[in-house]
Amino acid sequence: MEYVNINVNGDVLTGVTPYTAEQIREYNEKGYWLNETYEDVLMKVVQKQPNKLFVVDQFARLTYGQFKEKVNRCAAFYKKIGIKKYDRIIVQLPNRHEFLIVLFALKKIGAIPVLAVPRQDTFEINQIIDLIGAIGWITSDRDGTHDLLPRISEVRSKNKQLSFVLMIGEQDRFPQGTHDVMAALEEVTDQEVATVKHEKPDPNDVALIILTGGTTGVPKAVPRTHNSILANIRYISHMHTDHDVSLLTTPVGHGMAHQGAIGCTLMKGGTLVICNSPRPEDILKAVHHEKVTRLTLVPTQLIGILEHPHLDQFDLSSLKYVRAGGASLHFDIFIKATEFFHSFGCTVGGSAYGSSEGPSAHHLTTPTGELVKSIGKPVVDGDHWIALGENEEVLQPNEIGELAVKGPGVFTGYYNSEKENEKVFTKAGYYKTGDVGKIDENGFIFITGRQKDIIQRGAEGIIPSEMEDLIAQHSAVDQVAVVAMPDPYMGERACAYVILHKQEKVNDIKLKDITDFLKEKGAGVLLWPERLEIIDEFPLTNVGKLDKKALRKNIHQKLIQEGVLEKD
Template identity: 30%
Template sequence: MSMTLPSYTSGTSEVPLLGMTIGAMLDRTAEKYPDTEALVALHQDIRWTYKEFVEKVNEAARAFLAIGVKRGDRVGIWSPNRYEWTVTQFATAKVGAILVNINPAYGVHELDYAMNLAGISVLVTADSFKASDYRKMVYDLAPELKAAAPGKLKAQKVPELRAVVNLDEDKHDGMWTWAEFVGFASDVSQEELDKVQGQLQFDDPINIQFTSGTTGNPKGATLTHHNILNNGYFVAESQLLTEKDRLVIPVPLYHCFGMVMGNLGCITHGATMIYPGEGFEPQSVLQAVHQEKATALYGVPTMFIAELAEPDFETYDLSTLRTGIMAGSICPAEVMKKVNGKMNMKEVQIAYGMTETSPVSTQTSSLDPFEKQVTTVGRTQPHLETKIVDPGNGNVVPRGEIGELCTRGYSVMLKYWNNDEKTREAIDSAGWMHTGDLATMDEDGYIQIVGRMKDMVIRGGENIYPKEIEEFLYTHPAIEEVQVTGIPDDKYGEELIAWVKLNPDADPVTGDELREFCKGKIAHFKIPRNYKFVDEFPMTVTGKIQKFKMREISIEEMGLKK
């Protein structure tokens, strides 16, 4: 009898995994490419070669040792994209401290939660960013800081925090400036740092990243050198990055897209990290590509949409661009076509993953047919395994059937920090990370994400996947961006609502016209009954749409019962 292939693949490669720590990898790259530009922070007027960059990293690493930071201690970083963020990333890796990434959008309540969950003893913080006054929030959380000598804090609400480094040039009560902090490096020799670095193991935990919070309380995914160094390496390998490549990184460093796929992708290949600004601004990104003759660019689809919509888009020379990554959420086919053409990113790749898997599990390749690049998230990454299972019984489903995507391999996190119960829920006894994403796998092993298990809408017994409807609505010329979710309905259990952002250059449309546009083209039960026209969507700082907030807002505005 003929057997349908199961939805399982493993990524093969002739390129072996890197068996080293992050610090050792940086040293090797700096030795190999000392005069290649490593880091360009345009908003801070910083331009360092690998030789200069590793000197700055070693200086900060020695300073961390000087203030008493030891292997396994947690060091928090709460800042937008700045050179100090990256220096701290590599300096903590060299001393074996666990870097805890704190979301720049957090308020004082979330800061309290993150600080205490991870047990942060040293916090490196920006002074402020956009509307966030970080210094005020730190003082609110630890009022004892104002009267404390720097490095000698004893605070009731954050008992493990003892030192704060503020990236502001001005001096503030109880805090060291960055300049004061790195000044302590003179108390520790390079030989002492080398000895500490030499004792570290690549399976040591080195990073805690909080899940993005599209649902519930963030959990602290605990990642090793081996997890994130290799993931950054293979994401960049797929793009064929070399020491001649120059990558513009407008995505947040606090997120794995920035610090792993960006920073670690570059330092494993001798490529250049370029930061256009503290936060995302489409104009500064285009300017950075133009000015720095960038060959690669990262972003989530909403960023590329904003760049393409920039009024003076045509004035920027993007001819040097070749590749890059689009990730973070599903990319509409129409946007992908414009990025290929108007932005010259003919080799742009789609990557899919999650914080808990370092992050990337699957990726398209520049050799994939166009249709696969715009409809799938590619195939399983090297040295990883993927399977798609029936959420009900856990059995692997046949190719083409929808189920939950699971990942296994070097990329799977160690655990959720101080949360054994959630760790057991996420990683099963066979080592598979359960993603919560619904997907299909075709005969060639390409994977298509059809939605979140939590996003699936059940209308009158029919399973509806919002992504499919969004892809169709994107073909309407008046629609710039669209998101579909479910809301309660007395008759069908759930009904669909589409949040629509209109293209400013197109003629306006109504909900009735959009319903008419759908008729006969998609099944009647998939046509959204309700439409809400918006200028923006509720999002996490990394650009992920928060559909649960869309649902809550729609329920409240329409006076529905939950």
């Protein structure tokens, strides 16, 4: 298959699987797509209410008009230094308002932001550069107290194709040959700004690339067009208003932020408060001081808030809606959250589902009874969900199989990954989510398990094979298998089962030896196991393959014996 993305102007970006002409026509005619770009949505709000407060963080408070002016100046700076349409630029920044400026400016000139989170270290960044052919990298000198300059130096030395390294942070710390993005905004002339003022891409162009795990352990790049991702946001934001103040608590480089707080605030012309810390106390302070009305959390944050020892000292009365997403929410926690937030008139959304690839589902009202276990119904009109049998036959209501979806809110293929796309798409074009579940007779979707070997740590999906490949390079390790172990706080954590070389002694190898080794390899913390189990041999299936199910059962039983988990 030839990979191209063709928009109405005839431009071509190789490596992207296109929507078919029939899909484009259908989605436009039925109103699922409005043929808008991010620039169009932003301009609508600017023209209507330029003085409305748009974004707040610890460094700035910007109105829509002020924000748009900075975006235009940033876009002019990009053009001045030679960034062009379809150039892939990695954006790896902490939670601060500058992220939105550099992101919207890239989109405006048709360059493609590739989202990364600060926890991805040199190993992952090198992989991303190779995968997507990045020619630029926007990053910061620090992530909190963590000095990122050694990372920047190592990545630059290994990737001479990086023509641009743009920096946010303390200017006197920036390495030679890098650009200070925010300082550069003051240097561009009004004439240079005028050249980009009316620029915008085509709605069928790629708006951004979100990174996710693949079946091989190598990161996969998910291209999302303006039309497709804005369709998701338009439906998700239907309950938002321009009076809402939404708090962003997840990393700005995470897909959940873009289809949630960022996108919905922009779509309705509300106010976005960016929290630079995921700690429950900092979230509570932000709600208290900024009078936040809408709050989306990962389950670990929700648990931390409910268990905060001084919860009653924060004024949360402004909250109108709270939802936990990014990972499954235990029934007991949902009930506890409902009781607490309902006590002052705040609605609690049930479990929701969303992925970087686009499929999303939610509840429009607080679910009751068996529906509490459901992820709700499809968010986007036109997204069609099915459950597949072993031979990819479509199953009947309430029959359990792999969930698959196709529609205007769903991507059409990973970037430059023909083999991966063959695995995850059916012949009819349905994306196989890797989740196992059922769809009842009323269209409610239930997830009962996972097809893919993945560890869901909070909102982050971790591919075990990538961790295994790194651990296997340790001199003491003969064989390794990484599995998910249940955790009452994070949902799941990574447990590494290791067989040592015969000459090694069990007591000589500790978890810290493994994590120190991974740190030296440049692997980010998401690729570090959180428990080490040393065994003599792996359990095998009837056909002689590694039995990870048996390993998961083994660690589950150990956690029960240790009192970490309650007995089933």
